[in-house]
Amino acid sequence: MRIEIDREACISVASCVAVAPNTFELDDQGIAIIKNPTGDDEKIILQAAQSCPVNAIIIFDDAGNQIHPPKK
Ligand code: SF4
Numbered sequence: 574m575r576i577e578i579d580r581e582a583c584i585s586v587a588s589c590v591a592v593a594p595n596t597f598e599l600d601d602q603g604i605a606i607i608k609n610p611t612g613d614d615e616k617i618i619l620q621a622a623q624s625c626p627v628n629a630i631i632i633f634d635d636a637g638n639q640i641h642p643p644k645k
Contacts, residue, residue: 574610574615574618574634574635575610576610576618576622576630577630577631577633578597578606578607578630579629579630579631580604580605580606580629582627583604583605584627584629585599585605586626586627588621588626589605589621589622589624589625590605591624592617592620592621593613593618593620593621594613595609595613596608596613596618596621597621605630618632619632619641622641623641628642
């Protein structure tokens with residue numbers, strides 16, 4: 574699984590940090606960063622991505638397919 578953060582889209586809600594505190598944190602600009610890509614269970618990381626109101630967290634599976642947000 575691979576995680577990307579669209580830092581331009583992030584609006585500093587920090588729900589990702591609340592859901593997966595061992596994976597995400599906010600930097601000194603209040604924008605989410607990946608602190609440890611394997612910090613939490615993959616299910617938790619996916620939930621964190623789903624909790625982001627602006628879909629700023631993009632998750633890919635090991636084959637490189639985008640899992641979240643769902644492609645339209
Ligand atoms: S939930 Fe989304 S908008 Fe909020 S801090 Fe995390 S990445 Fe940024």
